[in-house]
Amino acid sequence: MDAAGLQPAADAEDMTVMRVVARETFSRDMAEILAADIVSAYRSLDGTKSERLEPAVSPRRGHHAT
Amino acid sequence: MISNKVEPPAGNGPGTGLSATYALRYFTESVPRYEIPADGMPAGAACQLVHDELNLDGNAAFDLGTFTTTWMEPEAERLIVQNLGKNFVDRFEYPQTTEIHQRIVNMLGPLFNAPDQANFCGTATVGSSEAILLGLLAHKRAWRNKHRTGHPNIVFGADAHICWDKFARYFEVEPRVVPMAKDRFCSDAAAVRERIDENTICVGAIMGTTFTGACEPVREIDALLAGINQDRGWDISIHVDAASAGFVLPFTNPELVWDFRLSHVRSINVSGHKFGLVYPGLGWLLFKHAGDLPEDLVFYVNYLGDTMPTYTLNFSRGSGMVMAQYYNLLRLGYAGYKSIMENCLANARYFAGRLVASGLFDVLSTMELPIVTFRFRQKAGFTPFQLSRKLRERGWMLPAYNLPPTRRT
Numbered sequence: 001m002d003a004a005g006l007q008p009a010a011d012a013e014d015m016t017v018m019r020v021v022a023r024e025t026f027s028r029d030m031a032e033i034l035a036a037d038i039v040s041a042y043r044s045l046d047g048t049k050s051e052r053l054e055p056a057v058s059p060r061r062g063h064h065a066t
Numbered sequence: 067m068i069s070n071k072v073e074p075p076a077g078n079g080p081g082t083g084l085s086a087t088y089a090l091r092y093f094t095e096s097v098p099r100y101e102i103p104a105d106g107m108p109a110g111a112a113c114q115l116v117h118d119e120l121n122l123d124g125n126a127a128f129d130l131g132t133f134t135t136t137w138m139e140p141e142a143e144r145l146i147v148q149n150l151g152k153n154f155v156d157r158f159e160y161p162q163t164t165e166i167h168q169r170i171v172n173m174l175g176p177l178f179n180a181p182d183q184a185n186f187c188g189t190a191t192v193g194s195s196e197a198i199l200l201g202l203l204a205h206k207r208a209w210r211n212k213h214r215t216g217h218p219n220i221v222f223g224a225d226a227h228i229c230w231d232k233f234a235r236y237f238e239v240e241p242r243v244v245p246m247a248k249d250r251f252c253s254d255a256a257a258v259r260e261r262i263d264e265n266t267i268c269v270g271a272i273m274g275t276t277f278t279g280a281c282e283p284v285r286e287i288d289a290l291l292a293g294i295n296q297d298r299g300w301d302i303s304i305h306v307d308a309a310s311a312g313f314v315l316p317f318t319n320p321e322l323v324w325d326f327r328l329s330h331v332r333s334i335n336v337s338g339h340k341f342g343l344v345y346p347g348l349g350w351l352l353f354k355h356a357g358d359l360p361e362d363l364v365f366y367v368n369y370l371g372d373t374m375p376t377y378t379l380n381f382s383r384g385s386g387m388v389m390a391q392y393y394n395l396l397r398l399g400y401a402g403y404k405s406i407m408e409n410c411l412a413n414a415r416y417f418a419g420r421l422v423a424s425g426l427f428d429v430l431s432t433m434e435l436p437i438v439t440f441r442f443r444q445k446a447g448f449t450p451f452q453l454s455r456k457l458r459e460r461g462w463m464l465p466a467y468n469l470p471p472t473r474r475t
Contacts, residue, residue, distance in 0.1 A: 016451070017278075017430060018131075018440055018466050019440075019464070019465060021130060021438075022411070022437070023436070024137070024406050024410055027413065028413055028416060031413050031416055031420070034462060035421060038424075038453070038464075039424045041453055042426050042453060045447075046448070
């Protein structure tokens with residue numbers, strides 16, 4: 001546990017990391033979209049946000065007779 | 067008015083004049099893949115086939131892990147295309163190309179604070195790997211010119227680019243590699259001290275490692291060498307690998323002393339094709355003093371019509387990227403590079419902040435350079451390699467990789 005009360009990450013002997021090089025084309029807009037996509041992808045793999053294979057809304061709803 | 071039927075001239079019947087690219091038979095046949103075809107095909111067909119196949123490659127604009135330039139201004143691209151067919155080494159045929167190369171080297175010397183009295187010299191290379199191989203080879207030759215016996219060694223951190231290992235193997239120099247500390251991802255003076263001896267051809271210092279973007283303490287290593295060279299009568303110097311930082315720090319943090327201001331820094335490489343903002347295929351190697359490049363490594367070629375000193379591994383190459391570097395220097399100036407690098411840093415720091423704020427990631431980079439290396443804050447039921455693949459679904463290309471081995475204490 002570290003000061004923040006979190007488990008240390010993976011064993012440092014086998015520490016896997018990811019990298020973004022903020023080149024001149026990496027705009028603030030791109031940074032915002034990417035950050036959101038990374039969090040979303042993480043949660044999707046984590047199972048906390050299950051991926052829907054079927055649409056949440058019936059594609060035929062607009063055609064239902066009431 | 068009444069118009070009558072006109073018979074079309076012979077030869078304009080169906081199928082004879084039709085040449086739309088996708089109407090050609092080459093699009094209903096397999097493409098020759100591993101053997102030279104017996105007959106060729108129209109230019110439009112060949113171009114379209116290659117172009118369409120390459121659409122399967124990733125989109126370079128979304129390759130966020132790469133250090134190399136993926137975009138240049140259209141004016142730069144025009145110059146590149148105009149100079150693709152000019153062989154860079156043909157000094158007699160292209161004297162202005164040689165002159166422009168000289169101008170760039172003269173701009174880079176002061177950028178790295180070569181002392182006014184120093185007679186620096188330098189050369190374009192294909193990239194930093196070639197520049198490092200050549201730079202270290204000069205150090206090895208200088209060592210050999212002083213030591214007739216003994217086996218040479220070189221000291222650098224495990225965070226160095228693979229081309230440092232390549233130098234050691236190709237040029238038969240013992241690599242003495244400093245492993246990483248658990249919480250520090252670069253070499254340091256104490257670790258260097260443990261590994262140098264009278265047969266050390268030079269010490270490597272990395273400004274901007276590919277792993278985390280860390281900058282090694284060149285100043286401390288310089289001070290260490292000053293003391294030990296004096297005590298032992300050695301002459302160990304430093305090669306700085308500034309592939310990444312060389313076009314960033316002089317603009318964003320000119321006070322940081324890592325370059326030719328340090329007395330033992332004798333050679334520096336920088337990538338034109340990273341933050342030099344030129345497309346892949348360009349590096350630079352500079353020696354603080356012309357004498358740091360042993361004369362017996364320089365080749366003088368005159369069969370192309372003029373005598374020209376060269377220090378390269380490869381000979382012929384196009385002039386496009388060198389001209390693109392000159393274009394950038396003219397176009398951007400000091401102020402332009404500074405603005406771009408400050409934008410890169412601001413966006414890198416913003417992005418790093420977003421990752422940390424998510425609570426999911428720790429950022430390992432010190433953020434002196436616009437390089438953001440991060441890891442999972444907590445153990446997850448999946449690996450960064452899986453996250454990397456997941457992001458690829460959206461088109462993002464972010465590499466996952468392992469850091470170099472740590473020091474076992």
